[in-house]
């Protein structure tokens with residue numbers, strides 16, 4: 086592995102070659118943070134140029150925005166963009182200049198909604214990378230480019246096809262050891278624990294369900310694990326029990342929130358608030374009627390990536406829910422805050438009276454059942470649950486206690502139990518424990 090100084094130089098050289106040198110964007114962020122430039126002014130100007138560009142070059146917005154005399158002033162009247170619309174109108178949402186923009190394509194994760202295709206340009210890449218580098222440096226005191234990283238992710242494609250040579254090269258230059266945790270078993274956990282001990286990374290980053298699995302494994306066996314400077318949970322909801330488990334084994338964990346179509350949205354500070362990097366993505370938390378959710382209320386996360394011109398997503402409903410949080414954080418940062426992500430919208434189960442039950446309820450039910458290795462709950466309709474369970478080898482299956490607890494909360498529902506060797510995983514590897522096919526208003 087390269088020394089930290091060489092690593093940083095090599096990464097920056099590679100970035101320059103590919104048009105991804107993000108240092109100018111990083112300087113802009115730093116001048117906002119130092120107060121040389123007002124955050125609100127920067128956001129408004131970025132939004133203004135994005136809207137002007139979209140109206141000129143993106144067919145959907147050419148039609149939509151000409152109904153507004155001044156889209157910037159009436160920003161909160163622009164209709165929210167739904168995922169299903171993006172999926173169906175890809176051509177209409179991309180810039181007519183796309184050929185020239187060095188765009189790359191991606192698909193989103195998620196298991197219920199069909200993944201959507203999207204495009205990102207290098208400018209958006211630079212801003213997201215600069216935001217990430219800023220977060221590690223200002224909030225965690227770590228130079229991301231010099232740091233040794235261990236990254237644990239889940240990708241079905243890489244499991245089948247192996248990691249591409251370019252990805253391998255980037256991981257190497259970046260000082261990142263990469264594990265694909267699409268399938269988690271004891272062998273993988275032990276490999277991860279050994280590598281932690283050998284490589285002693287500054288940063289351990291991964292999906293919380295996997296970090297929690299490694300933590301639980303180590304704690305149960307009394308294995309003392311290496312504690313990195315920062316443990317970062319990303320990619321799915323970090324709930325209370327996962328946080329406690331991870332922190333007991335590895336020390337303080339920080340939540341970093343982003344999505345493939347809108348990377349680097351928010352990061353946790355030492356006082357436990359999720360700060361929104363609004364110079365990169367503008368975030369709104371909206372209630373079911375499309376208005377601004379009041380302080381403390383749960384609402385839909387609506388995001389406007391400010392720097393992706395090849396496929397502008399303006400007021401895009403990303404499919405996550407969070408509580409609105411007003412007021413300044415005790416850590417002193419003036420960056421706005423949002424509540425922690427309470428689960429993908431589909432992780433709620435809809436009760437007969439229309440209220441929503443957080444998916445974490447089921448985690449509570451099954452975590453105390455020693456015989457359950459993995460589970461997944463699918464709400465087919467208001468009165469039917471399909472529950473997949475992969476039992477631990479050599480244990481006795483006992484359904485009556487969990488069934489009792491579920492009926493206590495959900496009433497007289499039909500429960501179809503399906504015992505399987507392993508629970509079906511989505512192609513992206515982003516696993517959801519609880520999926521509801523029932524749509525409802527936000528009754529919380």
Ligand SMILES: [Zn+2]
Nearest residue numbers: 354358414416
């Ligand atoms: Zn804070």
